[in-house]
Amino acid sequence: MTEIPPVSETARNLRVWVLTNGMAGFESQAIGIAEALGAAPEIKRVAPRGPWKWLAPWGPAAPQADIAPPWPDLLIASGRQSIPYARMIRRQSAGRTFTVILQDPRVAPAHFDFVWAPAHDRLEGPNVLSTLASPHRLTREKLAAEAARFATQVAHLPHPRIAVLLGGSNAVYRLSEDTAARIAAQLAGLAEREGAGLMVTPSRRTGAAQTETIRAALEDKPAIVWDGSGDNPYFGFLGLADAVIVTCDSVNMVGEAAFTGKPVHVIELEAHRRKKEAKFRRFLDGIYASGAARPFTGRLESWEYAPLNATDEIAEAIALRLRACMAEARKG
Incomplete structure:
Protein backbone atom coordinates (compact mmCIF):
# COMPACT_ATOMS: atom_id res chain seq x y z
CA MET A 1 0.00 0.00 0.00
CA SER A 134 -8.13 31.47 12.97
CA PRO A 135 -5.15 30.17 10.98
CA HIS A 136 -1.84 32.04 11.10
CA ARG A 137 1.83 31.69 10.22
CA LEU A 138 3.06 30.86 13.71
CA THR A 139 4.81 27.55 14.37
CA ARG A 140 6.68 26.26 17.41
CA GLU A 141 9.91 26.61 15.47
CA LYS A 142 9.17 30.21 14.50
CA LEU A 143 8.27 31.15 18.07
CA ALA A 144 11.55 29.68 19.33
CA ALA A 145 13.58 31.37 16.59
CA GLU A 146 11.96 34.77 17.16
CA ALA A 147 12.40 34.43 20.93
CA ALA A 148 16.12 33.81 20.39
CA ARG A 149 16.39 36.90 18.15
CA PHE A 150 14.99 39.25 20.79
CA ALA A 151 16.22 37.55 23.97
CA THR A 152 19.04 40.01 24.60
CA GLN A 153 16.66 42.99 24.30
CA VAL A 154 14.55 41.75 27.23
CA ALA A 155 17.26 40.06 29.30
CA HIS A 156 17.07 42.87 31.89
CA LEU A 157 13.33 42.40 32.47
CA PRO A 158 12.20 40.45 35.53
CA HIS A 159 9.85 37.45 35.49
CA PRO A 160 7.00 37.03 35.02
CA ARG A 161 7.51 38.59 31.60
CA ILE A 162 4.27 39.67 29.97
CA ALA A 163 3.73 40.24 26.26
CA VAL A 164 1.22 43.09 25.86
CA LEU A 165 -0.34 43.10 22.39
CA LEU A 166 -2.20 46.34 21.71
CA GLY A 167 -4.64 46.68 18.84
CA GLY A 168 -6.89 49.68 18.69
CA SER A 169 -10.00 51.27 17.27
CA ASN A 170 -11.78 49.51 14.43
CA ALA A 171 -15.28 49.18 13.01
CA VAL A 172 -16.53 47.62 16.24
CA TYR A 173 -14.34 48.76 19.14
CA ARG A 174 -12.88 52.06 20.31
CA LEU A 175 -9.57 52.51 22.11
CA SER A 176 -10.08 56.00 23.52
CA GLU A 177 -7.47 58.06 25.33
CA ASP A 178 -9.36 57.44 28.59
CA THR A 179 -9.25 53.69 27.98
CA ALA A 180 -5.53 53.93 27.17
CA ALA A 181 -4.98 55.73 30.48
CA ARG A 182 -6.82 52.93 32.32
CA ILE A 183 -4.74 50.26 30.56
CA ALA A 184 -1.57 52.20 31.32
CA ALA A 185 -2.45 52.34 35.03
CA GLN A 186 -3.21 48.60 35.10
CA LEU A 187 0.08 47.74 33.41
CA ALA A 188 2.04 50.00 35.73
CA GLY A 189 0.28 48.29 38.63
CA LEU A 190 1.41 44.87 37.41
CA ALA A 191 5.01 46.06 37.33
CA GLU A 192 4.80 47.59 40.80
CA ARG A 193 2.63 45.05 42.59
CA GLU A 194 3.69 41.79 40.94
CA GLY A 195 7.17 42.67 39.73
CA ALA A 196 6.23 41.90 36.12
CA GLY A 197 8.45 42.76 33.17
CA LEU A 198 6.36 44.18 30.33
CA MET A 199 7.02 43.74 26.59
CA VAL A 200 4.55 46.02 24.79
CA THR A 201 3.82 46.08 21.04
CA PRO A 202 1.41 48.80 19.90
CA SER A 203 -0.09 48.62 16.40
CA ARG A 204 -0.94 51.28 13.84
CA ARG A 205 -4.50 51.28 15.16
CA THR A 206 -3.49 51.97 18.76
CA GLY A 207 -3.15 55.70 18.08
CA ALA A 208 -0.21 58.04 18.73
CA ALA A 209 -1.74 59.69 21.80
CA GLN A 210 -2.81 56.37 23.29
CA THR A 211 0.62 54.83 22.73
CA GLU A 212 2.34 57.82 24.31
CA THR A 213 0.06 57.59 27.36
CA ILE A 214 1.08 53.99 27.89
CA ARG A 215 4.74 54.69 27.17
CA ALA A 216 4.83 57.54 29.70
CA ALA A 217 3.18 55.43 32.42
CA LEU A 218 5.81 52.71 31.99
CA GLU A 219 8.82 54.98 31.58
CA ASP A 220 10.31 54.19 35.00
CA LYS A 221 9.03 50.60 35.09
CA PRO A 222 10.69 47.36 33.93
CA ALA A 223 9.14 47.62 30.47
CA ILE A 224 9.88 47.83 26.76
CA VAL A 225 7.43 49.64 24.47
CA TRP A 226 8.26 49.04 20.82
CA ASP A 227 8.63 52.35 19.00
CA GLY A 228 7.89 50.99 15.53
CA SER A 229 11.49 51.08 14.34
CA GLY A 230 13.50 48.03 13.33
CA ASP A 231 12.11 44.52 13.19
CA ASN A 232 8.72 43.93 14.75
CA PRO A 233 9.25 42.02 18.03
CA TYR A 234 5.64 40.77 18.16
CA PHE A 235 6.42 37.07 17.69
CA GLY A 236 9.60 37.34 19.72
CA PHE A 237 7.72 38.79 22.68
CA LEU A 238 5.12 36.02 22.39
CA GLY A 239 7.87 33.40 22.48
CA LEU A 240 9.60 35.04 25.46
CA ALA A 241 6.46 35.69 27.51
CA ASP A 242 5.25 33.86 30.58
CA ALA A 243 1.75 35.22 29.94
CA VAL A 244 0.00 37.43 27.40
CA ILE A 245 -2.27 40.46 27.65
CA VAL A 246 -4.09 41.30 24.39
CA THR A 247 -6.84 43.69 23.36
CA CYS A 248 -10.08 42.11 22.14
CA ASP A 249 -10.35 43.92 18.79
CA SER A 250 -8.35 41.37 16.78
CA VAL A 251 -9.46 37.75 16.47
CA ASN A 252 -6.07 37.02 14.93
CA MET A 253 -4.06 38.45 17.82
CA VAL A 254 -6.12 36.64 20.45
CA GLY A 255 -5.85 33.39 18.47
CA GLU A 256 -2.07 33.73 18.04
CA ALA A 257 -1.73 34.34 21.77
CA ALA A 258 -3.77 31.19 22.48
CA PHE A 259 -1.41 29.21 20.21
CA THR A 260 1.39 29.72 22.76
CA GLY A 261 -0.29 27.72 25.52
CA LYS A 262 0.43 30.58 27.94
CA PRO A 263 -2.29 32.31 29.98
CA VAL A 264 -4.06 34.86 27.76
CA HIS A 265 -5.67 37.87 29.44
CA VAL A 266 -8.06 39.78 27.15
CA ILE A 267 -8.62 43.52 27.52
CA GLU A 268 -12.20 44.14 26.47
CA LEU A 269 -12.60 47.51 24.78
CA GLU A 270 -15.72 49.63 24.50
CA ALA A 271 -17.96 48.53 21.62
CA HIS A 272 -19.54 51.34 19.60
CA ARG A 273 -21.35 49.20 17.03
CA ARG A 274 -23.41 46.68 18.96
CA LYS A 275 -24.75 44.73 15.97
CA LYS A 276 -21.28 44.13 14.58
CA GLU A 277 -20.02 43.24 18.05
CA ALA A 278 -22.13 40.06 18.08
CA LYS A 279 -19.54 38.02 16.15
CA PHE A 280 -16.70 39.23 18.37
CA ARG A 281 -18.82 38.43 21.41
CA ARG A 282 -19.37 34.86 20.19
CA PHE A 283 -15.65 34.50 19.57
CA LEU A 284 -14.65 35.87 22.96
CA ASP A 285 -17.22 33.79 24.81
CA GLY A 286 -16.01 30.74 22.90
CA ILE A 287 -12.35 31.30 23.67
CA TYR A 288 -13.16 31.92 27.34
CA ALA A 289 -15.13 28.66 27.40
CA SER A 290 -12.19 26.81 25.82
CA GLY A 291 -10.03 27.71 28.81
CA ALA A 292 -7.39 29.46 26.70
CA ALA A 293 -8.26 33.01 27.78
CA ARG A 294 -9.88 35.04 30.50
CA PRO A 295 -10.97 38.69 30.71
CA PHE A 296 -8.20 40.93 32.05
CA THR A 297 -9.05 42.27 35.51
CA GLY A 298 -5.83 44.14 36.16
CA ARG A 299 -4.23 41.15 37.83
CA LEU A 300 -2.27 38.20 36.52
CA GLU A 301 -3.70 34.72 36.81
CA SER A 302 -2.06 31.39 36.05
CA TRP A 303 -3.71 28.37 34.43
CA GLU A 304 -3.04 25.64 31.89
CA TYR A 305 -4.84 24.65 28.67
CA ALA A 306 -4.23 22.80 25.42
CA PRO A 307 -2.82 25.35 22.93
CA LEU A 308 -5.16 26.22 20.05
CA ASN A 309 -3.78 25.27 16.64
CA ALA A 310 -6.36 25.95 13.95
Missing part, protein backbone atom coordinates in the same frame (compact mmCIF):
# COMPACT_ATOMS: atom_id res chain seq x y z
CA THR A 2 1.32 3.46 -0.91
CA GLU A 3 2.33 5.44 2.15
CA ILE A 4 0.38 8.66 2.57
CA PRO A 5 2.78 11.61 2.85
CA PRO A 6 2.54 13.94 5.87
CA VAL A 7 0.38 17.04 5.63
CA SER A 8 3.48 19.21 5.34
CA GLU A 9 4.38 17.42 2.08
CA THR A 10 0.92 17.57 0.48
CA ALA A 11 1.47 20.58 -1.77
CA ARG A 12 5.26 20.61 -2.05
CA ASN A 13 5.25 19.75 -5.76
CA LEU A 14 2.04 21.57 -6.64
CA ARG A 15 1.62 25.02 -8.10
CA VAL A 16 -0.11 27.02 -5.38
CA TRP A 17 -1.57 30.52 -5.48
CA VAL A 18 -2.54 32.64 -2.50
CA LEU A 19 -5.10 35.19 -3.69
CA THR A 20 -6.26 38.17 -1.59
CA ASN A 21 -6.83 41.90 -1.84
CA GLY A 22 -3.51 42.40 -0.07
CA MET A 23 -4.88 42.97 3.42
CA ALA A 24 -2.33 41.65 5.89
CA GLY A 25 -4.79 39.58 7.94
CA PHE A 26 -6.23 37.73 4.94
CA GLU A 27 -2.83 37.18 3.35
CA SER A 28 -1.17 35.93 6.53
CA GLN A 29 -3.92 33.36 7.12
CA ALA A 30 -3.70 32.05 3.55
CA ILE A 31 0.10 31.88 3.52
CA GLY A 32 0.03 30.11 6.88
CA ILE A 33 -2.20 27.37 5.45
CA ALA A 34 -0.05 27.08 2.31
CA GLU A 35 3.11 26.73 4.40
CA ALA A 36 1.48 24.11 6.63
CA LEU A 37 0.76 22.13 3.45
CA GLY A 38 4.42 22.36 2.42
CA ALA A 39 3.94 24.91 -0.37
CA ALA A 40 5.88 28.03 -1.32
CA PRO A 41 2.92 29.88 -2.84
CA GLU A 42 2.80 32.55 -5.48
CA ILE A 43 1.17 35.64 -3.98
CA LYS A 44 -1.56 37.20 -6.11
CA ARG A 45 -3.22 40.46 -5.08
CA VAL A 46 -6.35 41.81 -6.71
CA ALA A 47 -7.65 45.37 -6.59
CA PRO A 48 -10.72 45.63 -8.84
CA ARG A 49 -12.34 48.99 -9.37
CA GLY A 50 -15.99 49.76 -9.80
CA PRO A 51 -18.26 48.24 -10.88
CA TRP A 52 -16.46 44.92 -10.22
CA LYS A 53 -15.47 46.00 -6.71
CA TRP A 54 -19.05 46.86 -5.81
CA LEU A 55 -20.43 43.61 -7.24
CA ALA A 56 -18.06 41.33 -5.31
CA PRO A 57 -18.48 38.60 -4.19
CA TRP A 58 -21.49 37.91 -6.42
CA GLY A 59 -20.40 39.48 -9.69
CA PRO A 60 -17.78 38.59 -12.32
CA ALA A 61 -14.02 38.97 -11.92
CA ALA A 62 -12.41 42.10 -13.32
CA PRO A 63 -9.70 41.51 -15.95
CA GLN A 64 -6.22 41.41 -14.41
CA ALA A 65 -3.11 40.50 -16.38
CA ASP A 66 -1.48 38.20 -13.84
CA ILE A 67 -4.67 36.26 -13.09
CA ALA A 68 -4.47 34.04 -16.14
CA PRO A 69 -3.59 30.48 -17.20
CA PRO A 70 -1.77 28.30 -16.51
CA TRP A 71 -4.05 27.91 -13.52
CA PRO A 72 -2.65 26.63 -10.21
CA ASP A 73 -3.22 23.16 -8.84
CA LEU A 74 -4.31 24.67 -5.54
CA LEU A 75 -5.84 28.08 -4.94
CA ILE A 76 -6.17 29.53 -1.44
CA ALA A 77 -8.26 32.70 -1.52
CA SER A 78 -9.45 35.00 1.23
CA GLY A 79 -11.53 38.17 1.34
CA ARG A 80 -14.62 39.35 -0.49
CA GLN A 81 -12.75 40.77 -3.50
CA SER A 82 -11.03 37.42 -4.13
CA ILE A 83 -14.25 35.44 -4.48
CA PRO A 84 -15.15 36.31 -8.13
CA TYR A 85 -11.63 35.29 -9.17
CA ALA A 86 -11.83 32.01 -7.26
CA ARG A 87 -15.13 31.16 -8.96
CA MET A 88 -13.69 32.08 -12.37
CA ILE A 89 -10.53 30.01 -11.88
CA ARG A 90 -12.46 26.94 -10.76
CA ARG A 91 -14.77 27.28 -13.76
CA GLN A 92 -12.07 27.97 -16.36
CA SER A 93 -9.84 25.20 -15.04
CA ALA A 94 -12.77 22.78 -15.42
CA GLY A 95 -12.44 21.92 -11.75
CA ARG A 96 -8.75 20.98 -11.99
CA THR A 97 -7.82 23.79 -9.61
CA PHE A 98 -8.67 22.77 -6.06
CA THR A 99 -10.20 25.92 -4.60
CA VAL A 100 -9.96 26.76 -0.90
CA ILE A 101 -11.72 29.77 0.56
CA LEU A 102 -10.82 31.22 3.94
CA GLN A 103 -13.57 33.24 5.66
CA ASP A 104 -17.27 33.25 4.79
CA PRO A 105 -17.40 33.76 0.99
CA ARG A 106 -20.93 35.29 1.18
CA VAL A 107 -21.94 32.98 -1.66
CA ALA A 108 -22.84 29.30 -1.52
CA PRO A 109 -19.89 27.19 -0.27
CA ALA A 110 -20.78 24.67 -3.00
CA HIS A 111 -19.01 26.96 -5.49
CA PHE A 112 -15.69 25.79 -4.02
CA ASP A 113 -13.92 22.61 -2.98
CA PHE A 114 -13.27 23.61 0.63
CA VAL A 115 -14.28 26.52 2.85
CA TRP A 116 -12.97 27.46 6.25
CA ALA A 117 -14.87 29.95 8.36
CA PRO A 118 -14.47 30.94 12.00
CA ALA A 119 -17.02 29.31 14.28
CA HIS A 120 -18.50 32.70 15.21
CA ASP A 121 -19.64 33.14 11.58
CA ARG A 122 -21.99 30.14 11.95
CA LEU A 123 -21.45 28.98 8.35
CA GLU A 124 -22.48 25.41 7.57
CA GLY A 125 -22.08 23.04 4.63
CA PRO A 126 -20.69 19.59 3.75
CA ASN A 127 -17.41 21.15 2.58
CA VAL A 128 -17.18 23.72 5.40
CA LEU A 129 -14.85 23.46 8.38
CA SER A 130 -15.22 25.84 11.31
CA THR A 131 -12.72 26.36 14.12
CA LEU A 132 -12.74 28.62 17.15
CA ALA A 133 -9.42 30.29 16.34
CA THR A 311 -3.71 26.14 11.20
CA ASP A 312 -2.78 22.47 11.46
CA GLU A 313 -6.41 21.39 11.85
CA ILE A 314 -7.42 23.26 8.69
CA ALA A 315 -4.37 22.06 6.73
CA GLU A 316 -5.11 18.45 7.66
CA ALA A 317 -8.71 18.76 6.48
CA ILE A 318 -7.61 20.35 3.19
CA ALA A 319 -4.95 17.67 2.65
CA LEU A 320 -7.51 14.91 3.13
CA ARG A 321 -9.92 16.40 0.57
CA LEU A 322 -7.16 17.34 -1.86
CA ARG A 323 -5.68 13.84 -1.84
CA ALA A 324 -9.11 12.33 -2.40
CA CYS A 325 -9.71 14.63 -5.41
CA MET A 326 -6.27 13.84 -6.85
CA ALA A 327 -6.87 10.12 -6.45
CA GLU A 328 -10.24 10.43 -8.17
CA ALA A 329 -8.68 12.39 -11.03
CA ARG A 330 -6.04 9.69 -11.55
CA LYS A 331 -8.76 7.07 -11.79
CA GLY A 332 -10.55 9.12 -14.43
